[in-house]
């Protein structure tokens with residue numbers, strides 16, 4: 001890592017390279033299928049502790065059965081839980097969905113609010129979910145910090161913090177606000193594909209030359225078949241080469 005490169009400049013290089021590798025805006029990079037901010041909010045609440053693919057399997061039935069906040073607020077708990085059961089933690093998620101929808105009806109005219117202070121008052125909505133809704137649902141500045149974003153930010157030397165709110169604050173200070181949402185989604189994609197938790201694939205990482213955590217590349221291991229051949233005892237009757245004189 002060049003010593004002369006400032007942290008802010010390095011953050012911008014990281015942002016640019018990831019944008020080249022994972023093109024698109026926050027909407028196209030988001031894997032949760034939705035048509036509006038209300039659907040996105042429901043899908044994001046359901047995405048805790050499960051995959052986006054699993055959420056996308058249940059949301060068509062969820063949105064068809066409860067198309068508006070009023071419908072979802074009035075949902076019969078056991079029927080709602082049955083629809084979302086496969087996403088896990090279905091009782092807590094069902095309660096969050098109904099509570100969130102009731103709060104939208106009661107306090108926000110059945111519309112999803114834009115402001116962080118309002119979003120985090122909704123049941124089941126923390127800062128991460130609120131930032132997803134702001135950046136993907138409304139095109140506003142918002143940098144969701146999940147486990148991938150936190151891990152990569154620390155490995156890349158963009159923060160020393162562990163607390164997601166402090167990680168968000170550090171990243172937001174380094175990167176222009178219009179990049180926040182897409183940067184978060186690109187860090188997540190890179191964290192799943194290359195900078196994985198257990199053993200990052202630094203040898204195939206486009207950030208290795210500017211990453212303070214890059215592992216030194218190791219020579220490729222000999223093919224397994226060659227290793228076996230080297231270890232195998234010589235079979236009786238096998239031709240033996242004469243030693244050179």
Ligand code: SF4
Nearest residue numbers: 195200202205208211
């Ligand atoms: S160089 Fe290694 S540790 Fe750094 S971001 Fe890439 S994969 Fe992660």
